[in-house]
Amino acid sequence: MRRNVRTAALTAILLVPLVTSAPADWVALTSAQPAPSYTYQGTVSAINARAGTLDLITGVGMSLRVVPMTTAPTTRLVAAGAASRLADLKPGDVVRAECRRTAAGLVADRVEKLAVGAP
Amino acid sequence: MTRPRVALALLVLAVGCQKPLKPGDPLRGLSRAERDRFDRGKVVFDSVFTPETGLGPLFNSTGCGECHENPAGGRGDEVEVHATAFRGGVCDPLPQEGGPVIQQHTTPALKQALGLDEEPFPPSATARAMRTSPVVFGGGLLDLVPDSVLLAYADPGDQNHDGVKGRPNRFVDGRIGRFGRKAFVPTLREFNAGAFAAEMSVTNPQQPTEEDIGGKPIPAGVDPAADPEITQDALDLTDDFVRFLAPPTPLKLGKDGRRGRDLFPQVGCASCHIPTLHTGASPVPALRNRTFAAYTDLLLHDMGAGLADICLGLASPADFRTEPLLDLRGAEHFLHDGRAATLEQAIELHGGEGSGARDRFEALSAADRAALVAFLKSL
Numbered sequence: 001m002r003r004n005v006r007t008a009a010l011t012a013i014l015l016v017p018l019v020t021s022a023p024a025d026w027v028a029l030t031s032a033q034p035a036p037s038y039t040y041q042g043t044v045s046a047i048n049a050r051a052g053t054l055d056l057i058t059g060v061g062m063s064l065r066v067v068p069m070t071t072a073p074t075t076r077l078v079a080a081g082a083a084s085r086l087a088d089l090k091p092g093d094v095v096r097a098e099c100r101r102t103a104a105g106l107v108a109d110r111v112e113k114l115a116v117g118a119p
Numbered sequence: 120m121t122r123p124r125v126a127l128a129l130l131v132l133a134v135g136c137q138k139p140l141k142p143g144d145p146l147r148g149l150s151r152a153e154r155d156r157f158d159r160g161k162v163v164f165d166s167v168f169t170p171e172t173g174l175g176p177l178f179n180s181t182g183c184g185e186c187h188e189n190p191a192g193g194r195g196d197e198v199e200v201h202a203t204a205f206r207g208g209v210c211d212p213l214p215q216e217g218g219p220v221i222q223q224h225t226t227p228a229l230k231q232a233l234g235l236d237e238e239p240f241p242p243s244a245t246a247r248a249m250r251t252s253p254v255v256f257g258g259g260l261l262d263l264v265p266d267s268v269l270l271a272y273a274d275p276g277d278q279n280h281d282g283v284k285g286r287p288n289r290f291v292d293g294r295i296g297r298f299g300r301k302a303f304v305p306t307l308r309e310f311n312a313g314a315f316a317a318e319m320s321v322t323n324p325q326q327p328t329e330e331d332i333g334g335k336p337i338p339a340g341v342d343p344a345a346d347p348e349i350t351q352d353a354l355d356l357t358d359d360f361v362r363f364l365a366p367p368t369p370l371k372l373g374k375d376g377r378r379g380r381d382l383f384p385q386v387g388c389a390s391c392h393i394p395t396l397h398t399g400a401s402p403v404p405a406l407r408n409r410t411f412a413a414y415t416d417l418l419l420h421d422m423g424a425g426l427a428d429i430c431l432g433l434a435s436p437a438d439f440r441t442e443p444l445l446d447l448r449g450a451e452h453f454l455h456d457g458r459a460a461t462l463e464q465a466i467e468l469h470g471g472e473g474s475g476a477r478d479r480f481e482a483l484s485a486a487d488r489a490a491l492v493a494f495l496k497s498l
Contacts, residue, residue, distance in 0.1 A: 061310045061311070065330075091211070092209035094291070
């Protein structure tokens with residue numbers, strides 16, 4: 001265990017100069033990494049199944065915001081553990097959406113309808 | 120003696136020998152560091168924001184203390200406007216049109232840019248509500264009552280046939296709510312952070328973006344402060360100030376008050392205004408595992424068409440959270456919008472699930488009604 005730690009530390013020390021003096025194409029490679037993911041949990045405000053768009057209401061306390069996102073053909077939609085469709089969602093449903101930010105805005109990779117306690 | 124009455128009696132006995140807590144006092148038993156955070160948080164709470172320090176461009180107040188000022192954390196005389204849309208049984212809090220809180224003031228820069236004196240009323244709204252400033256005493260204790268306790272008091276199907284149902288509200292993300300007149304907000308921390316943004320348009324690390332103006336972006340140049348407009352530290356201090364505010368000690372009861380205390384459950388008030396609640400775990404010993412006089416179940420109840428206004432979350436227009444009866448003696452107006460000038464009027468305006476208790480109150484002798492009111496005025 002101690003040997004592993006020592007090896008890792010030595011490797012890190014050796015790699016630091018390589019990273020800090022990385023050539024421009026390394027930086028480009030880094031920026032081509034997958035976009036960071038964002039998870040939103042909120043109430044469906046609006047859906048356009050044809051356009052593949054979804055608006056969620058999120059917020060803090062009484063300060064609420066709309067988070068618009070689009071879906072892609074690869075977006076996984078799940079309800080009660082089974083595959084679902086965007087058209088099955090309706091305003092008022094509570095969902096968790098895993099998204100990534102693109103130049104065109106948020107794109108959902110996975111949207112799950114949550115079972116929220118009945119009133 | 121029933122369990123809640125035993126708990127209340129023990130509570131009264133326990134605090135009986137101590138100096139009474141006044142409105143605005145901190146909880147007993149805070150550490151020196153916690154007391155220091157209470158004092159520093161009060162400074163932020165009482166501070167006045169300007170456009171240069173984050174106020175606006177739309178706002179209802181220039182600081183927390185403007186609406187919660189008698190004393191800090193208490194009531195104010197402000198009444199604000201809320202609006203939502205209720206269609207097909209679904210509530211839309213209208214964030215696309217500025218959200219449920221309608222800001223009634225604008226900064227000079229926004230007025231100059233758009234000619235607005237207040238936020239435009241959302242065109243899609245189906246209802247308007249008036250809201251008085253609530254007291255925030257005891258909020259830290261209410262925050263720590265476990266969800267399981269609320270769910271245990273819920274009786275959405277009225278299984279016990281007492282005419283009182285009770286159900287939890289849910290925030291937009293599905294969590295159980297408890298703060299606000301519609302029990303919409305799950306935690307005190309979110310209630311406070313949301314208030315900075317919704318009441319003063321002071322962005323903060325929890326809500327780092329400004330609200331649109333009727334769905335349109337804020338014109339360039341009217342919001343000079345960079346977002347977030349307060350730091351996490353300032354937000355945390357304010358949160359601790361509110362969290363550590365104690366519920367005021369009820370006044371000592373005279374003969375009438377004691378009679379009223381006995382009548383309170385007999386009339387049925389205690390079906391919703393549960394006299395005592397118990398907190399759960401907390402890193403703050405002064406808040407942890409505490410029994411306190413709350414007089415609420417933090418649940419929604421249908422209060423009848425006469426009081427109905429806006430929806431919010433799962434709350435229909437007629438649903439309201441059972442108001443905690445904390446510092447009731449300091450109130451000059453009653454109910455969510457201050458429409459009742461006296462406690463008697465407030466009780467008489469209870470409809471829906473509250474109508475049974477109201478009817479039993481009205482059937483009491485004049486002396487017993489006065490006794491019940493005397494008890495309420497001790498809280």
